[in-house]
Amino acid sequence: MDINITKTENSRLKDIDFNDIPFGKYTSDHMFIMDYANGQWSDFRIVPYQSLQLDPQSKALQYCQCIFEGMKATIGADGIPKLLRPDLNIERFNCSAERMCMPAVPDELFLSALKAITRLEINWIPKTEESALYLRPTMIATESSLGVVPSSTYTFYIYAAPAQPYFTAPVKLVTEQTLIRAVPGGTGEAKTGGNYAGSFKSGQLARQKGFDQVIWLESPHFKKIQEIGMMNLFFVIGDTVLTPELNGAILKGTTRTYFIDILKQKDIKVEIRDIYIDEILEAYQAGNLKEAFGSGTAAVVSHISEITHGDVCITLPNTKEAEISNMLYNEINGLRAGIIEDKHNWLTPVY
Numbered sequence: 001m002d003i004n005i006t007k008t009e010n011s012r013l014k015d016i017d018f019n020d021i022p023f024g025k026y027t028s029d030h031m032f033i034m035d036y037a038n039g040q041w042s043d044f045r046i047v048p049y050q051s052l053q054l055d056p057q058s059k060a061l062q063y064c065q066c067i068f069e070g071m072k073a074t075i076g077a078d079g080i081p082k083l084l085r086p087d088l089n090i091e092r093f094n095c096s097a098e099r100m101c102m103p104a105v106p107d108e109l110f111l112s113a114l115k116a117i118t119r120l121e122i123n124w125i126p127k128t129e130e131s132a133l134y135l136r137p138t139m140i141a142t143e144s145s146l147g148v149v150p151s152s153t154y155t156f157y158i159y160a161a162p163a164q165p166y167f168t169a170p171v172k173l174v175t176e177q178t179l180i181r182a183v184p185g186g187t188g189e190a191k192t193g194g195n196y197a198g199s200f201k202s203g204q205l206a207r208q209k210g211f212d213q214v215i216w217l218e219s220p221h222f223k224k225i226q227e228i229g230m231m232n233l234f235f236v237i238g239d240t241v242l243t244p245e246l247n248g249a250i251l252k253g254t255t256r257t258y259f260i261d262i263l264k265q266k267d268i269k270v271e272i273r274d275i276y277i278d279e280i281l282e283a284y285q286a287g288n289l290k291e292a293f294g295s296g297t298a299a300v301v302s303h304i305s306e307i308t309h310g311d312v313c314i315t316l317p318n319t320k321e322a323e324i325s326n327m328l329y330n331e332i333n334g335l336r337a338g339i340i341e342d343k344h345n346w347l348t349p350v351y
Helices: 059-063 086-099 107-120 193-208 254-265 277-285 323-337
Strands: 030-037 040-048 066-068 071-075 081-084 132-141 154-163 171-176 213-217 225-228 232-237 240-244 269-273 289-296 300-309 312-315 347-349
Touching: 030 107, 040 107, 059 132, 066 086, 066 193, 071 323, 081 107, 081 323, 086 107, 086 132, 086 254, 107 132, 107 154, 171 193, 193 213, 225 232, 225 240, 232 254, 232 277, 232 323, 240 254, 254 269, 254 289, 254 323, 277 289, 277 300, 277 312, 289 323, 300 323
Parallel strands: 171 213, 171 300, 240 269
Antiparallel strands: 030 040, 030 154, 066 132, 071 081, 071 132, 081 347, 132 154, 213 225, 232 240, 232 289, 289 300, 300 312
8 A cells, every 4th residue: 555654843752761661651753544434444644643633523432432452563683673463463453343333454454554654663662672662553433423323434543652561560459349341242352442441440449449450250240250450361270371261251362362372382281261269269278379460462461469359368479480471471572572583473574
C-alpha cells in the first residue's frame, strides 16, 4: 500500500530521558492512520502525533465500540527493529473486531502499517535491555448516530510509546468475590475498552485495602479462576504449570501463548484447564504451590508474592526462587535482545 507520510517539524525526541520513561507517559513523534467507509479501508497516512476529532455522538464514545492491541518493537545489537509474532496480535485484533461488529483489518495491510510506523520511529526504540517501543493499534467507531446498531465508519490508528520494564516489584492480590469482569458469552475475550473500564472499581477497592490488584473469579459461584487484573494467570504446582482454559471470558493473551509454547518446547508439563481457588488453597497447604504469576505484553511476567482469599493468605516463595517464571521472562527478553537464538522464526524484522 502507498502511505502518505508527513513528518513533524519539531521532534520531541530531544526532550526524552531514556533512563526515565514510565510506561505510557511519552508518545513518539508520529502515528499511522487510515479510515473505513463504504466497505473498504483508505487514506493510508502517517502524520505527526495529534488529537483526533470526534463527533460527540460517535459510537466509540456513546456505545464503546472500540478495540485495541498492545505489542512491542525492540532493537538488538544488529540495529534492526523486530516485532515478536505480530501475527498473533493481528489475529486477536480481528477476533475482537468480529465480536464488536467492526471491520477486519487485512493481515498484510496491518503488518505493513506496523512496519511503517516502527521504521519511521526507529530512534524512539530504547536501546537498553528489557525496554521497548510499545505499539498500540486501535480502532474506533466514528459514525455520528444514536441508533443502537454498529457504526458504518471507523478510524484505525497506531501510535507508539517508549517504555522501560513495566512492573518491578512482586504484587499482592485479593480474590474478587462480588464484582464481575466478564462471563462466557460476553466480551471478555475481546480487547475492548469497556472491559477495562469495568475493572477499575475492583482494582480501586483492592488498592484501598492494601493490595495491588485482584484475581477475578467467575460468577455466580466465585470459585473458578479467570485472570489477574487484566493479565493472564499461571500457577506452578509441583512440576506442573497450570493456566485457565479460554472460555470466552478470558483474553487470549499473546504472552500467554508464548509461555505455553516455550514450556512445551522445553518438555515442561502444562495443563490448560479450569482451575478453582480451592485447588490452589489445597496445593498451598500441602506445600506444593511453587509459583504464581501473571503474563502480559507490558510486564511480560508479574510475580505474585501474596494471594488473599477470605481469611486465608497465601505467601509465595521469593521471586529469586521462581524458576519457571524467571525462565520464561528471560526467554522472551533474551529472544528480543538477540541473546537467544530465534529457532522458530518468531521475530519479524522491520527493514
